[in-house]
Amino acid sequence: MSYYIQPLKNLITEFAKMPGIGRKSAQRLAYYVLSLDDNQALALARAIEKLKEEVHLCPKCFNITDLEVCEICTSPKREQSTVCVVENPKDIIAIEKTREYRGLYHVLHGVISPMDGVGPEDIKVKELLVRLGEVNAEEVILAMNPNIEGEATAMYLSRLIKPLGIKVTRLARGIPMGGELEFADEYTLVSALKGRVEI
Amino acid sequence: MSYYIQPLKNLITEFAKMPGIGRKSAQRLAYYVLSLDDNQALALARAIEKLKEEVHLCPKCFNITDLEVCEICTSPKREQSTVCVVENPKDIIAIEKTREYRGLYHVLHGVISPMDGVGPEDIKVKELLVRLGEVNAEEVILAMNPNIEGEATAMYLSRLIKPLGIKVTRLARGIPMGGELEFADEYTLVSALKGRVEI
Numbered sequence: 001m002s003y004y005i006q007p008l009k010n011l012i013t014e015f016a017k018m019p020g021i022g023r024k025s026a027q028r029l030a031y032y033v034l035s036l037d038d039n040q041a042l043a044l045a046r047a048i049e050k051l052k053e054e055v056h057l058c059p060k061c062f063n064i065t066d067l068e069v070c071e072i073c074t075s076p077k078r079e080q081s082t083v084c085v086v087e088n089p090k091d092i093i094a095i096e097k098t099r100e101y102r103g104l105y106h107v108l109h110g111v112i113s114p115m116d117g118v119g120p121e122d123i124k125v126k127e128l129l130v131r132l133g134e135v136n137a138e139e140v141i142l143a144m145n146p147n148i149e150g151e152a153t154a155m156y157l158s159r160l161i162k163p164l165g166i167k168v169t170r171l172a173r174g175i176p177m178g179g180e181l182e183f184a185d186e187y188t189l190v191s192a193l194k195g196r197v198e199i
Numbered sequence: 200m201s202y203y204i205q206p207l208k209n210l211i212t213e214f215a216k217m218p219g220i221g222r223k224s225a226q227r228l229a230y231y232v233l234s235l236d237d238n239q240a241l242a243l244a245r246a247i248e249k250l251k252e253e254v255h256l257c258p259k260c261f262n263i264t265d266l267e268v269c270e271i272c273t274s275p276k277r278e279q280s281t282v283c284v285v286e287n288p289k290d291i292i293a294i295e296k297t298r299e300y301r302g303l304y305h306v307l308h309g310v311i312s313p314m315d316g317v318g319p320e321d322i323k324v325k326e327l328l329v330r331l332g333e334v335n336a337e338e339v340i341l342a343m344n345p346n347i348e349g350e351a352t353a354m355y356l357s358r359l360i361k362p363l364g365i366k367v368t369r370l371a372r373g374i375p376m377g378g379e380l381e382f383a384d385e386y387t388l389v390s391a392l393k394g395r396v397e398i
């Protein structure tokens with residue numbers, strides 16, 4: 001690394017921290033930035049800064065947003081009677097792409113995982129219960145990833161929500177076990193949505 | 200793309216412009232930035248800005264540097280009698296890594312390529328001749344990439360420099376034809392340096 005001048009070394013180090021970016025790729029990206037004109041490089045730097053400045057969590061559903069309350073929560077077109085609970089904001093993108101779901105969302109920001117020391121109090125469970133009261137939900141779709149932690153979290157939430165007289169469903173087994181929701185293709189997600197079963 | 204909020208969309212667009220970064224990778228990287236704390240994200244943005252602010256070309260050898268004159272040109276330890284001519288700053292890194300070469304460099308910033316409309320006046324040829332006079336060079340090593348344009352550029356420079364009474368050499372054929380100097384392993388580069396032949 002000592003062959004690189006300091007500013008280049010610094011950027012290579014920063015790029016190499018990114019997921020899936022090895023040292024060779026980081027070098028290539030740093031040289032790419034060096035080859036940009038000043039305005040192009042500034043556009044990249046600003047996009048990074050703006051993302052952190054402008055993006056925060058929606059106080060209602062905890063999806064990421066650059067608005068005070070997110071677009072989905074404020075939309076009059078969304079059915080207020082259904083709430084789809086997901087692990088992460090990325091999962092909302094995956095479901096929205098299907099154009100099949102018109103209800104609301106709630107992002108847990110994780111799953112219950114005793115192995116990792118994550119309990120219900122570490123994810124947005126309390127907030128979900130508050131929300132369900134506010135929107136008078138008739139159905140909650142539990143759209144956790146179909147793996148051990150996801151299943152356990154769905155079971156836990158189901159036991160909490162059913163006594164409130166709300167119908168609780170989960171996505172159909174269209175998604176292969178051990179798979180990740182955010183990488184599922186749209187057709188698989190559509191059938192998973194359509195074939196959802198009460199639990 | 201419309202499923203992403205604007206600041207995320209912007210960063211994905213910027214990342215997707217980078218070489219070897221597809222749309223999926225750009226999304227992954229943008230979410231990575233989102234997951235950083237403010238200081239970490241700022242460090243990345245600043246590293247990009249600083250690279251553009253602080254890095255310029257050395258007025259002597261045209262290597263990239265963050266100093267007024269680059270470290271190699273100002274080092275009293277470097278042999279002033281040998282100048283190694285390379286296409287790009289990255290090639291200097293490759294040669295320095297061998298720890299075999301102790302002379303000076305000159306970066307052409309390209310090669311002569313009539314097909315691409317690049318003539319001798321578009322690269323740092325005139326500057327090389329000025330430099331050779333200043334340092335009283337005894338040997339010039341032409342370290343272009345061993346491809347058609349590199350060879351043609353070496354031939355062109357050889358015809359210009361030899362009449363000045365300076366020994367002109369090129370790297371030995373240790374580097375495979377069609378290969379790229381910056382990706383050669385260090386042993387190949389060492390033998391290429393050692394076996395250099397006069398032309």
